[in-house]
Amino acid sequence: MAKEGADMTEETQYMIDRNAGKEGVSVESPSNAKEMRAVVLAGFGGLNKLRVTKKAMPEPQNGEVKIRVKACGLNFLDLMVRQGNIDNPPKTPLVPGFECCGIVESVGENTQGFEIGDRVMAFMNYNAWAEVVCTPVDFVYKMPDEMMFAEAAAFSLNFVAAYMMLFEVAKLREGMSVLVHSAGGAVGQAVAQLCSTVPNITVFGIASCFKHASIKDSVTHLFDRNTDYIQEIKKISPDGVDIVLDCLCGENTGKSLSLLKPLGTYILYGASNMVTGETKSFFSFAKSWWQVEKVNPIKLYEENKVIAGFSLLNLLFKQGRCSLVKSVMDKLLSLYEQKKIRPLVDSLWALEEVKEAMQRIHDRGNIGKLILDVEKSPTPLMANDSTETSEAGEEEEEPEGDNDSKERMPFIH
Amino acid sequence: MAKEGADMTEETQYMIDRNAGKEGVSVESPSNAKEMRAVVLAGFGGLNKLRVTKKAMPEPQNGEVKIRVKACGLNFLDLMVRQGNIDNPPKTPLVPGFECCGIVESVGENTQGFEIGDRVMAFMNYNAWAEVVCTPVDFVYKMPDEMMFAEAAAFSLNFVAAYMMLFEVAKLREGMSVLVHSAGGAVGQAVAQLCSTVPNITVFGIASCFKHASIKDSVTHLFDRNTDYIQEIKKISPDGVDIVLDCLCGENTGKSLSLLKPLGTYILYGASNMVTGETKSFFSFAKSWWQVEKVNPIKLYEENKVIAGFSLLNLLFKQGRCSLVKSVMDKLLSLYEQKKIRPLVDSLWALEEVKEAMQRIHDRGNIGKLILDVEKSPTPLMANDSTETSEAGEEEEEPEGDNDSKERMPFIH
Numbered sequence: 001m002a003k004e005g006a007d008m009t010e011e012t013q014y015m016i017d018r019n020a021g022k023e024g025v026s027v028e029s030p031s032n033a034k035e036m037r038a039v040v041l042a043g044f045g046g047l048n049k050l051r052v053t054k055k056a057m058p059e060p061q062n063g064e065v066k067i068r069v070k071a072c073g074l075n076f077l078d079l080m081v082r083q084g085n086i087d088n089p090p091k092t093p094l095v096p097g098f099e100c101c102g103i104v105e106s107v108g109e110n111t112q113g114f115e116i117g118d119r120v121m122a123f124m125n126y127n128a129w130a131e132v133v134c135t136p137v138d139f140v141y142k143m144p145d146e147m148m149f150a151e152a153a154a155f156s157l158n159f160v161a162a163y164m165m166l167f168e169v170a171k172l173r174e175g176m177s178v179l180v181h182s183a184g185g186a187v188g189q190a191v192a193q194l195c196s197t198v199p200n201i202t203v204f205g206i207a208s209c210f211k212h213a214s215i216k217d218s219v220t221h222l223f224d225r226n227t228d229y230i231q232e233i234k235k236i237s238p239d240g241v242d243i244v245l246d247c248l249c250g251e252n253t254g255k256s257l258s259l260l261k262p263l264g265t266y267i268l269y270g271a272s273n274m275v276t277g278e279t280k281s282f283f284s285f286a287k288s289w290w291q292v293e294k295v296n297p298i299k300l301y302e303e304n305k306v307i308a309g310f311s312l313l314n315l316l317f318k319q320g321r322c323s324l325v326k327s328v329m330d331k332l333l334s335l336y337e338q339k340k341i342r343p344l345v346d347s348l349w350a351l352e353e354v355k356e357a358m359q360r361i362h363d364r365g366n367i368g369k370l371i372l373d374v375e376k377s378p379t380p381l382m383a384n385d386s387t388e389t390s391e392a393g394e395e396e397e398e399p400e401g402d403n404d405s406k407e408r409m410p411f412i413h
Numbered sequence: 414m415a416k417e418g419a420d421m422t423e424e425t426q427y428m429i430d431r432n433a434g435k436e437g438v439s440v441e442s443p444s445n446a447k448e449m450r451a452v453v454l455a456g457f458g459g460l461n462k463l464r465v466t467k468k469a470m471p472e473p474q475n476g477e478v479k480i481r482v483k484a485c486g487l488n489f490l491d492l493m494v495r496q497g498n499i500d501n502p503p504k505t506p507l508v509p510g511f512e513c514c515g516i517v518e519s520v521g522e523n524t525q526g527f528e529i530g531d532r533v534m535a536f537m538n539y540n541a542w543a544e545v546v547c548t549p550v551d552f553v554y555k556m557p558d559e560m561m562f563a564e565a566a567a568f569s570l571n572f573v574a575a576y577m578m579l580f581e582v583a584k585l586r587e588g589m590s591v592l593v594h595s596a597g598g599a600v601g602q603a604v605a606q607l608c609s610t611v612p613n614i615t616v617f618g619i620a621s622c623f624k625h626a627s628i629k630d631s632v633t634h635l636f637d638r639n640t641d642y643i644q645e646i647k648k649i650s651p652d653g654v655d656i657v658l659d660c661l662c663g664e665n666t667g668k669s670l671s672l673l674k675p676l677g678t679y680i681l682y683g684a685s686n687m688v689t690g691e692t693k694s695f696f697s698f699a700k701s702w703w704q705v706e707k708v709n710p711i712k713l714y715e716e717n718k719v720i721a722g723f724s725l726l727n728l729l730f731k732q733g734r735c736s737l738v739k740s741v742m743d744k745l746l747s748l749y750e751q752k753k754i755r756p757l758v759d760s761l762w763a764l765e766e767v768k769e770a771m772q773r774i775h776d777r778g779n780i781g782k783l784i785l786d787v788e789k790s791p792t793p794l795m796a797n798d799s800t801e802t803s804e805a806g807e808e809e810e811e812p813e814g815d816n817d818s819k820e821r822m823p824f825i826h
Binding site (some may be wrong): 201301 | 716723735
């Protein structure tokens with residue numbers, strides 16, 4: 001992967017600029033090209049650190065596949081990476097992005113299980129937001145025939161994380177109750193769908209008010225983030241809940257722990273409260289870190305509680321649990337083929353629109369997943385004409401008749 | 414239960430004295446007696462706070478059974494109670510003890526499921542160390558016909574705790590590895606036996622050297638408490654272990670957490686390192702409490718680890734999970750009847766010998782469970798004659814030919 005992050009001197013940097021957006025898609029894309037487009041983070045900081053640049057075309061090594069990328073997933077973690085707001089941040093410049101999907105364009109030596117032309121989705125340890133990626137087959141999965149690329153880019157990280165938290169860490173069983181913060185986010189919606197595959201699960205969701213109309217059918221009880229939802233939940237379920245899924249961390253942690261039933265499991269799977277503004281404030285980072293209520297194991301003993309942390313990316317890329325994740329992916333694809341789960345896509349963005357997409361996720365404006373559509377042209381945001389046509393072709397369900405909206409339109413509602 | 418702890422004025426107190434031991438069993442035991450013998454803790458502190466006294470005979474209330482006790486379990490927690498070294502200690506004087514077994518002597522009104530003459534074992538919220546107890550049926554379980562009373566008193570707390578930790582909290586599965594501190598204790602031995610019911614489980618046990626010969630066959634790898642067992646285990650299993658069961662707390666906690674595999678579960682089920690001497694030192698208690706490494710949830714997130722606390726007594730008596738425990742007990746009794754598990758009894762002691770028994774568990778001299786045998790006569794410890802005959806009759810396997818030992822002999826080895 002280092003091969004992609006190298007050689008900035010050869011790169012032609014494009015400022016991401018709405019007016020210059022068209023230049024971004026004018027690059028030829030045949031497989032004999034020497035260069036490809038990618039989003040590059042020049043240094044940690046604000047949105048202005050992001051550029052679309054040309055980079056040397058990667059070639060697959062031993063055991064790797066080369067994928068012509070169709071779509072990439074954008075996650076809250078990408079914001080934290082941009083700010084350098086993570087443990088042991090990598091060196092910049094780097095290409096962000098942890099998941100993508102596309103078509104296998106070539107395979108390296110000793111690469112088994114994949115052929116040219118296979119439609120695949122992949123986890124990446126960075127470097128996903130590019131026209132072409134190379135990655136070991138351990139992190140690559142074949143897409144079902146009926147799955148669109150926009151869905152595939154929204155599928156891997158959120159559904160695998162949701163599944164493993166509910167069934168591997170917490171062992172969801174019939175009759176249990178689950179509290180999910182950020183119920184309108186992509187993980188929250190994956191959690192809600194997976195809960196519906198088990199009989200008699202009560203899902204308490206927390207989300208901003210404006211999302212309630214869209215997601216109210218996906219959970220049992222929905223609460224506004226700004227209300228005293230802890231008290232509301234206690235009214236409905238005085239005994240508490242069996243599982244709490246928290247991606248916020250911070251002051252919610254203590255409150256959420258108090259909501260746990262005996263033998264209940266609290267799972268922290270993110271720390272998005274650490275992102276307080278566009279740029280990293282070391283003070284706010286440190287403050288959040290220390291504000292997190294540390295847990296005395298003896299208190300857990302007295303209260304019979306379980307507290308867990310879950311990071312799928314660490315599990316994959318630091319802890320080598322590829323085969324476990326593969327087995328989970330197999331179960332999830334089976335559920336997808338049975339039409340029991342389906343990723344909820346919020347909106348599609350061109351690579352050149354990554355800033356606006358990041359701002360949307362920062363403002364928690366999304367309902368479901370934000371997707372970078374590699375073949376899409378950037379859309380002048382204020383335009384009233386219908387330039388928001390996609391080049392993703394068959395993979396995209398373009399909402400019809402709404403292209404005159406000044407707001408980016410949701411992909412699937 | 415308050416009815417038993419009352420009225421100290423009517424009690425005749427016997428100092429537990431080896432030479433006066435015989436007085437303890439001279440009390441008549443017919444069912445029309447107005448009094449019964451019990452161990453009483455006069456106040457929190459050292460061994461001298463324990464006495465055997467006569468107390469008013471309890472009578473069963475609504476939904477309760479009255480049990481003529483045959484044997485009681487002695488647990489490390491009883492030492493912590495004696496020292497007042499627990500959260501929210503109850504008022505003294507009190508009758509200690511959390512588990513016993515015996516024969517149903519009468520039943521209260523609206524008491525269903527039990528009849529006079531039933532052989533039963535019971536969890537008690539204190540008050541177990543007595544000739545007669547009354548308790549709600551929620552905490553009472555019928556003994557299998559083939560189970561001896563000494564086994565029953567060693568069964569409930571340790572096997573239920575071990576089972577729930579392995580299968581409810583941590584979800585032990587084929588191929589996993591388990592580290593158990595205090596492998597020679599009653600919970601440790603229950604853990605080892607339950608692990609053997611699942612294919613291909615590696616059990617790492619920590620125990621004092623002198624116990625190794627006795628318990629080496631019960632675990633896969635055995636380490637001396639005083640060696641650097643963390644390093645030894647890492648040599649055998651560089652990846653770590655899936656489950657750590659820790660009843661010690663203190664500095665072991667951090668070390669044990671470092672041994673956990675990703676997605677592994679650390680379970681604290683006791684805090685016996687808080688007991689540092691015969692009497693409670695508030696300073697050492699507070700020191701231990703604060704020395705326990707508190708856990709930052711964000712660290713758990715990065716490392717994909719799970720930390721849990723487990724207290725069976727809180728689960729039963731504060732958190733009302735009787736029916737869950739009942740279902741676990743059913744599974745355990747089935748395993749017992751299939752001869753897959755069998756409690757390991759260290760030794761039997763008369764009520765009047767509770768001090769010596771407590772000293773033995775304090776010194777970690779036991780291998781398996783210490784039992785208070787209610788019908789047993791106290792034995793002069795230094796005597797060479799064979800006064801160590803039991804009145805428990807059919808329920809006891811008295812080790813033959815070893816009564817001339819100056820040390821208390823193990824019950825089952």
